[in-house]
Amino acid sequence: MLSVRVVSPEKIVFEGDASSLVAPAWDGLVGVLPRHAPMLALLGVGQLNIDLPGGGSEAFHVAMGVLKVENDEVTVLTEYAGSAPPPPDVYDAHPEDDIVASPGNPLV
Amino acid sequence: MAGARDVKRRIKTVDNTRQITRTMELVATSKLKRATDRVYAARPYSEALAEIVASLYAPGLSEKYPLLRQPEKVRRAAVLLLTANRGLAGAFNANLIKEARALLGELRSQGIETELHVSGRKGIAFFRFRGEEMKTMRMDMSDAPSAEEAASLVDGLTDRFEKGELDAVYVVSSHFKSAMSTPPGHRRLLPIEPSEGSSDADNFILSPSGDVILERMLPLYVRNAVYTSLVENAAAEQGARRTAMKNATDNAGDMLETLTRSYNRARQGQITQEIAEIVGGAAALE
Structure with a gap:
């Protein structure tokens, strides 16, 4: 079981247990199941899906921020979280282009 | 002594004013409640971001x-x-302006070139009256500031700092300690001085890498600092307004009391005088 917190600058958008979640990381979707290794991943723009333990799911549009997984505690920090897609101009929809080219990237 | 009718007119005016200030007090109280909620709701994000x-x-x-x-x-x-x-x-506004002028004076005395960016009609009006140059003027911050508004306020400054056009960026705003205590103050936004954490990131899978994540988080950190300032400032404003309007309402009450007293005295005086006149007239007839 995961305990998930989705936090935007304005408020805590979601707080509760989940059986799994899929988040839009900077380079594509990333799934998190219970007993995931500790992870810190940069988020892009896209949809965050949280599967609830009793069945059913919650979905949010998120944009930018970071996903942190540690001891089955998942924190999604995001600049934007809402049921509608974020305003297109405010957030960089394709951070991967810069990131691949950036000097800190170990893949380069 | 003023005639009873004049006093009565003044009582009416003060009473009207008191009604208005009391309404404003109530409005500020309910806005303060919502603004305070926003201040507290903004904390989990700031804390988690600072931690990361x-x-x-x-x-x-x-x-x-x-x-x-x-x-x-x-x-x-x-x-x-x-x-x-x-x-x-x-x-509220006067204190913030005073704080900003003190900070500007201090920076200038160290031989630092300064530029002023003002948000809010009251600050703009003051510095325009003084004839001081303002680099940007913003009047579009709402009572319920959003993260986007904060971003639009500071992103330009962040860019210029990155380019090296600016060496420091300060923000002057009220700290919201409680509804009663909202002292004005300033803090440095840039350069960022993160609190040193236990570098526990070693055990994490980092995607894409610690460096890139940090690089992407830093602008968000600056934005969030401004967002927090905006939200706290909005709450402090409502707190200050509530206190000011409560004082005004109380003062109007005191004034009404004195005025009512002098109205009664004037009315009594008038009656006494009328009786004296009637008695005098009757005595003259005898």
Whole structure:
């Protein structure tokens, strides 16, 4: 079981247990199941899906921020979280282009 | 002594004013409640963000990231002053303006070139009257500031800091300690000085890498600092307005009491005089 917190600058958008979640990381979707290794991943723009333990799911549009997984505690920090897609101009929809080219990237 | 009718007119005026100030007090109270909720709701994000930045930050990274760059000599600094768009909030705006002028004076005395950015009609009106140059003027911050508004306020400054056009950026706003205590103050936004965390990021899978995550988090950190300032400032404004309007209502009550007393005295005097006149007239007839 995961305990998930989705936090935007304005408020805590979601707080509760989940059986799994899929988040839009900077380079594509990333799934998190219970007993995931500790992870810190940069988020892009896209949809965050949280599967609830009793069945059913919650979905949010998120944009930018970071996903942190540690001891089955998942924190999604995001600049934007809402049921509608974020305003297109405010957030960089394709951070991967810069990131691949950036000097800190170990893949380069 | 003023005639009873004049006093009565004044009582009416003061009573009307008291009704208005009492309404404003009630409005401010309910707005304060919502603004305070926003202040508290904003804290989890700030805390979590600060924690992540601290865990990725290590001293010695300062040279690598423009936003952490600690200039050896500060040549040019920007001051971002947050004031309210509306008055009738006691000394709220005046205190912020005073704080900003003190900060500007201090920076200038160190030989630093300064530039002023003002948000809020009241601050703009003051500096325009003084004839001081303002680099940007914003009047579009709402009572319920959003993260986007904060971003639009500070992103320009962040860019210019990165390019090296600015060596420091300060923000002047009210700290919201409680509804009663909202002292004005300033803090430095840039360069960022993250609190040193236990570098526990080593055990994490980092995607894409610690450096890139930190690089992307730093602008968000600055935005969030401004967002927090905006939200706290909005709450402080409502708190100040509530206090000011409560005082005004109380004062109007005191005034009404004295006025009612002098009205009664005047009325009594008039009656006494009339009786004296009637008695005098009757005595003259005898």
